[in-house]
Amino acid sequence: DKEGHKHFMAKEIAEQPTVIAEAIRAYLPSGSDEVRLPGEGLDFGQVDRLTMVACGTAYFACLTAKYWFEQLARIPVEVDIASEFRYREPPIPDRTVALFVSQSGETADTLAALRYCEGKADKIVSVVNVPESSIARESQLALEIHAGVEIGVASTKAFTCQLSVLLMLALKAAQDRGTLTPEQIADHLSALRGLPALLNAALDQEDAIRTAAQKLSEARDVLFLGRGAMYPLAHEGALKLKEISYIHAEAYASGELKHGPIALIDKHMPVVVMAPRDALFDKSISNMQEVMARKGKVLLISDDDGIAEAQDGVWSTVRMPHAHPSLTPILYAVPAQLLAYHTAVAKGTDVDQPRNLAKSVTVE
Numbered sequence: 001d002k003e004g005h006k007h008f009m010a011k012e013i014a015e016q017p018t019v020i021a022e023a024i025r026a027y028l029p030s031g032s033d034e035v036r037l038p039g040e041g042l043d044f045g046q047v048d049r050l051t052m053v054a055c056g057t058a059y060f061a062c063l064t065a066k067y068w069f070e071q072l073a074r075i076p077v078e079v080d081i082a083s084e085f086r087y088r089e090p091p092i093p094d095r096t097v098a099l100f101v102s103q104s105g106e107t108a109d110t111l112a113a114l115r116y117c118e119g120k121a122d123k124i125v126s127v128v129n130v131p132e133s134s135i136a137r138e139s140q141l142a143l144e145i146h147a148g149v150e151i152g153v154a155s156t157k158a159f160t161c162q163l164s165v166l167l168m169l170a171l172k173a174a175q176d177r178g179t180l181t182p183e184q185i186a187d188h189l190s191a192l193r194g195l196p197a198l199l200n201a202a203l204d205q206e207d208a209i210r211t212a213a214q215k216l217s218e219a220r221d222v223l224f225l226g227r228g229a230m231y232p233l234a235h236e237g238a239l240k241l242k243e244i245s246y247i248h249a250e251a252y253a254s255g256e257l258k259h260g261p262i263a264l265i266d267k268h269m270p271v272v273v274m275a276p277r278d279a280l281f282d283k284s285i286s287n288m289q290e291v292m293a294r295k296g297k298v299l300l301i302s303d304d305d306g307i308a309e310a311q312d313g314v315w316s317t318v319r320m321p322h323a324h325p326s327l328t329p330i331l332y333a334v335p336a337q338l339l340a341y342h343t344a345v346a347k348g349t350d351v352d353q354p355r356n357l358a359k360s361v362t363v364e
């Protein structure tokens, strides 16, 4: 049942404030001043290293979480694509936690990577949407993301629920390791409780995003740029656009622009810049200006302050609410998803069943 929406994808994008509120409640009960894990949980005080493995969108969730685990909990993190990890057979040092992220819990490569870590990693943890799945059953600690059934082939609400659970896990790690003060943890947790309201404000920007998407639908290639945790999100934005609109899209770390991809920029090339007004904003904007100096068309996604400062000469803007820096990767997923969705609708593609794709990749 699409509940009045034209596609399951639209319904699942719109559901995000509700399902994320549920995911938050599951690990951060109301009134609690700390993140709680089910069962025996996990003591990050005993952990020296985290290895995260996944495919596709779940892999981009891992790449985003790397920034959180490193910055908030000071844990060294490696992130791998499951199909590479399983055949590379990397050494797993002592005191390593292996973490597998999968919506379906049945992705063949991710499951094989998990089995490779059995008996090698100190603990096998998964972040899954389907609690009775193979990946959940075979891990020592399975953390549910509470997204509910996801039908659209292009993952949306599962991605942001994965991110929300991973952020809470990183905050749990910071609690255990004492890398943040109790006041800092409290500040993060109170921001997190406000996330559903921020997501609603992001969804309210749908009209502006639809207008931008109409212009984007005429492009042959699109570049996505971001810095910090916005960089993996740029990858997710590019993947969504490719999957459902069939427009070629690529993501680059903004700082990599001048190391090659700037050669592609001309008046036909839309460039989506995801840049909240944070510590890296000035750097991102200077990269954005390099694009505009070569007549690239910039779609800037930022907050009020960022847009006020940097909108001169940009092609289009999408306005996000101002948010705590740890939340922006979750929040900015919404315009990335809506941009892909409305571009695909403008092109008339089959949004919920894109060609050549399956919801669950249970074979290699």
Ligand code: F6R
Pocket (backbone or CB within 6 Å): 055, 056, 057, 058, 059, 101, 102, 103, 104, 105, 106, 107, 110, 153, 154, 155, 156, 239, 240, 243, 359, 360, 361
């Ligand atoms: C993209 C998408 C895929 C999946 C990937 C992993 O929109 O849905 O890239 O993220 O196939 O699937 P799971 O999370 O089920 O392991």
